Amino acid sequence: MKIRNPPAPEKSELNMTSMIDIVFLLLIFFVMTFKVVELEGDFSIKMPLAGTSNATIDPTDLPLELRLLADDTGNLAGMKLNDIQMGTGPEGFDKLRGTIVGQMASAGPIAEEAGEGPEVEIDTDYNLRYEYVIRAITAVSGYKDGDQVVKLIEKIKFAKPRR
Template sequence: MKIRNKEAPTKTELSMTSMIDVVFLLLIFFILTFKIVELEGDFGIKMPLAGASSSSMDDFDVPITLRMTADADGNLISMKLNETNLGTDFEQLRSMVTSLVGNQAGPDASEEDGPEVEIDTDFNLRYEYVIEAITHVSGRKEGDQIIKLIEKIKFAAPRR
């Protein structure tokens, strides 16, 4: 009689090491390139060269001007809305604009008819303050809704 002396069949094993290596490389790549998405948007400004649109300004007796002054480092020192000193309080700016505009800009006021604000800044004022001012002048957020105040914004000539 033949004696069976065969060894038990060896279990073939998959080598995991290389796969895990690659997977970790992929993981590290994606972690390093990962960036939380920040939404970006624009403040639309329609601004032809000064002089070309002077005729459309006739409808508004008092243009709103916002004067922003900066210190040597570009920080905001003070704001003046139509000669009213506001300090650096943007909330006050918004409430003043609301009181100036709130009653005349109804929901059916078209973009062409709305009031206009002219922003006159010191040359070295940091741009983030300008955006902050535009934010507070152009509207406010209530919950998810945006209530628009002034949509027409223009800049005065830069001061060198």
């Protein structure tokens, strides 16, 4: 027996309402959890080249040398800027920033306009914790005065680590 009128195939439709709800929920979640990060330090760093240690260094290229000393546990044991003791705690980093500000003020704006600003070489002990290096970079690179960022030293390079 033949069926003369076969039933029409059913069309299946996707219910887009629930999919759109999920997309909007995800969008709201990402918008609400987005955190605007403060502007991080913008400074140039020169890392030491890997090679022989017989390279000569011109002392006029390194006007400021920051030496960070570590104790056996990796904590900061001392900090010197061109053989001037700075201390170890937060007051040491404040003194470092004050010394840099004083040197920048005595150098005058002529060096800054010519792009010949001072350069700092950071020399650390091998086992020093990174948090102290970052605090030192923050202290010499600038500070925030209200809503303005005051840049101090933009040329930062690292000496080869000592064991």
